[in-house]
Amino acid sequence: MWAQGERAWGICDICGERVKRNEMAPIVIKGKTIGVLACPSCWSEDHPQNWVGINMPPTRIAIRNPRPETALDSAWAFPPVPFETYSKLQGVSPR
Numbered sequence: 001m002w003a004q005g006e007r008a009w010g011i012c013d014i015c016g017e018r019v020k021r022n023e024m025a026p027i028v029i030k031g032k033t034i035g036v037l038a039c040p041s042c043w044s045e046d047h048p049q050n051w052v053g054i055n056m057p058p059t060r061i062a063i064r065n066p067r068p069e070t071a072l073d074s075a076w077a078f079p080p081v082p083f084e085t086y087s088k089l090q091g092v093s094p095r
């Protein structure tokens, strides 16, 4: 059986101050408690910066049997061949 905590005291794991045990809260990093109980002045929520890189989509996704863009506008934006070759083949000139 555990004490109910209204009169229980606890020592903050961060600053060492004596505070009521029921006012202390666990420190959470990346959604998991790390076994540290903190007083209200030392406690801080799980910072979003801790989650950087956790939920990132994979960066390199290979495409099986890819096809290049053939639309004229995308060809202008990223010509798959040198412009001179492209313009001779397509009969276009710079805008």
Ligand SMILES: [Zn+2]
Pocket (backbone or CB within 6 Å): 012, 013, 014, 015, 016, 017, 038, 039, 040, 041, 042, 043
């Ligand atoms: Zn503290």
